[in-house]
Amino acid sequence: MANKAAWRRVWPPSAAFVVFVALWQAACDFGRVDPWILPAPSAIALRMKEDAGLLAGHLGATLQLALSGVAIGLAAGVAVAILLHLMPFVRSALSPFVIASQNVPLIALGPLLMIWFGFGLTPKLILLTLVCFFPVAWSMLAGLGRAEPHLREYLAMIGASRRDMLLRLELPASLPYLFAGLKITVTYSVTSAIVAEWLGASRGIGYYLVLKFKGYDTSAVFGAVLCIVALCLALYGLASLLEQGVVRRRLRTRPVKAGWRK
Amino acid sequence: MTREERFQLEVADVFKSYERDRRPFAVLDGVSIRVREGEFVTLLGPSGSGKSTLFRIVGGIELPDLGRVSIGGREATGTPGLISYMPQQASLFPWMTVTDNIASALEIAGVRREEARRTAREWLERIGLAAVAREYPGVLSGGMQQRISFLRALLMPRDLMCLDEPFAALDALTRTEMQGWLLRMWEAERRSVLFVTHSIEEALTLSDRIYVLSKAPARVLREIEVPFGRPRRSDVWTEPAFTELKREILDLLGKGDAHAV
Ligand SMILES: Nc1ncnc2c1ncn2[C@@H]1O[C@H](COP(=O)(O)OP(=O)(O)OP(=O)(O)O)[C@@H](O)[C@H]1O
Ligand SMILES: [Mg+2]
Numbered sequence: 176m177a178n179k180a181a182w183r184r185v186w187p188p189s190a191a192f193v194v195f196v197a198l199w200q201a202a203c204d205f206g207r208v209d210p211w212i213l214p215a216p217s218a219i220a221l222r223m224k225e226d227a228g229l230l231a232g233h234l235g236a237t238l239q240l241a242l243s244g245v246a247i248g249l250a251a252g253v254a255v256a257i258l259l260h261l262m263p264f265v266r267s268a269l270s271p272f273v274i275a276s277q278n279v280p281l282i283a284l285g286p287l288l289m290i291w292f293g294f295g296l297t298p299k300l301i302l303l304t305l306v307c308f309f310p311v312a313w314s315m316l317a318g319l320g321r322a323e324p325h326l327r328e329y330l331a332m333i334g335a336s337r338r339d340m341l342l343r344l345e346l347p348a349s350l351p352y353l354f355a356g357l358k359i360t361v362t363y364s365v366t367s368a369i370v371a372e373w374l375g376a377s378r379g380i381g382y383y384l385v386l387k388f389k390g391y392d393t394s395a396v397f398g399a400v401l402c403i404v405a406l407c408l409a410l411y412g413l414a415s416l417l418e419q420g421v422v423r424r425r426l427r428t429r430p431v432k433a434g435w436r437k
Numbered sequence: 438m439t440r441e442e443r444f445q446l447e448v449a450d451v452f453k454s455y456e457r458d459r460r461p462f463a464v465l466d467g468v469s470i471r472v473r474e475g476e477f478v479t480l481l482g483p484s485g486s487g488k489s490t491l492f493r494i495v496g497g498i499e500l501p502d503l504g505r506v507s508i509g510g511r512e513a514t515g516t517p518g519l520i521s522y523m524p525q526q527a528s529l530f531p532w533m534t535v536t537d538n539i540a541s542a543l544e545i546a547g548v549r550r551e552e553a554r555r556t557a558r559e560w561l562e563r564i565g566l567a568a569v570a571r572e573y574p575g576v577l578s579g580g581m582q583q584r585i586s587f588l589r590a591l592l593m594p595r596d597l598m599c600l601d602e603p604f605a606a607l608d609a610l611t612r613t614e615m616q617g618w619l620l621r622m623w624e625a626e627r628r629s630v631l632f633v634t635h636s637i638e639e640a641l642t643l644s645d646r647i648y649v650l651s652k653a654p655a656r657v658l659r660e661i662e663v664p665f666g667r668p669r670r671s672d673v674w675t676e677p678a679f680t681e682l683k684r685e686i687l688d689l690l691g692k693g694d695a696h697a698v
Contacts, residue, residue, distance in 0.1 A: 329528040330545070331496070332496040332517070333517075333521060334496075334518020
């Protein structure tokens with residue numbers, strides 16, 4: 176049953192993808208497109224196979240950077256969300272600036288961080304943390320304030336402390352929001368890791384990308400893009416699985432068992 | 438009978454008004470009620486008369502404009518944490534099992550974690566609900582959720598239970614069944630209860646005493662001693678006195694309406 180449903184969800188996009196690739200291949204084969212401008216899927220696949228070892232190494236480096244950013248961003252995001260939630264004044268004082276900070280383009284921020292912190296890992300981690308923390312912090316902050324009013328009223332009526340309110344209601348109620356933020360964050364993390372590597376690194380897919388661009392190796396560039404997309408999807412999938420494990424399982428509702436209800 | 442004369446709850450001359458359209462809107466107009474130890478007292482009043490507001494004041498999460506609340510003989514105006522509470526919606530936490538829901542409330546009331554869990558499990562077993570102990574509330578029927586909610590309120594180590602229209606959301610059949618269940622549970626435990634309902638039959642079936650409230654701004658129209666003994670049969674409605682009292686209360690509320698209009 177579950178398999179059938181999964182299959183029904185998976186096959187339309189799969190079919191679309193196959194058709195798309197086939198059309199692309201045909202266009203390159205019969206349309207005499209210069210491979211330098213648009214390499215055929217087959218050429219890209221071949222190039223990826225040649226560079227497989229190299230790509231895997233760079234992919235690993237990017238993954239490591241991205242995951243470090245997610246980890247730090249998640250921790251910072253949760254901490255900031257709780258802090259701002261508990262201190263409404265600080266929240267109203269700081270939130271315009273936090274939101275404004277999200278409009279600083281990475282392309283501008285990256286070089287600045289390098290001027291301040293050099294070319295090592297530090298500026299990259301800072302950049303990633305800044306990017307990763309925001310979706311987590313903001314959606315969790317929303318979640319903390321959106322706990323069911325009648326549960327809030329119940330806790331108040333039995334004399335729950337602020338701490339009980341946070342631990343027993345607000346935090347658990349904000350978990351779905353936290354995961355929504357996390358899913359956005361993991362995809363951001365990969366693209367920002369690429370930007371960070373692009374700006375200056377000696378390894379990672381971003382670095383590989385720069386290298387291949389400079390060499391006009393278009394099929395390798397496409398290969399790198401494919402790797403990046405795959406990485407994003409994989410991390411997103413992982414976050415979704417985690418979400419299902421933690422959130423959905425507890426909120427499931429099943430039909431009532433043996434007839435109690437009249 | 439000295440025990441009878443100790444008041445578990447005393448609400449003395451409570452006034453409360455809210456702001457509505459920039460004008461004061463009186464909700465409670467000098468309400469005084471008392472609950473003796475081990476007594477089941479019901480507030481009966483039309484919708485919007487201020488029953489829940491009175492509960493929030495008794496619960497200490499709202500301050501009266503005038504008047505006092507004392508619980509267990511001590512001043513308790515604006516002091517939360519002295520009562521246990523069963524709201525209209527079951528208000529169980531969807532991410533906790535039934536056992537954890539009960540235990541969590543007990544912990545808030547200061548019971549140690551292991552003891553809270555043990556108490557919850559023992560009681561679920563004792564009243565024949567062991568089968569749902571590990572279920573999440575979302576899978577339970579409305580009536581079952583209300584049983585858990587009642588048990589949660591009963592087990593809290595507090596001297597006064599406040600039940601705010603606990604059966605209003607249930608269908609008539611389940612409601613009657615729940616009234617019988619509550620009656621048996623309460624008669625075995627004999628806690629001090631302040632109960633709110635719209636239903637005259639429910640009030641007469643369950644209570645020792647009834648305060649009939651007027652429309653907002655609420656005053657106590659009459660205090661009625663329910664003459665039926667304990668343990669009470671759940672078919673007490675077949676008695677002639679029941680019908681008489683019901684008519685009396687209906688008249689009272691009708692008159693209250695006429696005043697308010
Ligand atoms: N915070 C508030 N601000 C303004 N008005 C309020 C507030 N809380 C309650 N009221 C008003 O006070 C009146 C009494 O409300 P309350 O909830 O106490 O009535 P009730 O007797 O419990 O009604 P019901 O039987 O429908 O539950 C209502 O008219 C309501 O709109
Ligand atoms: Mg109410």
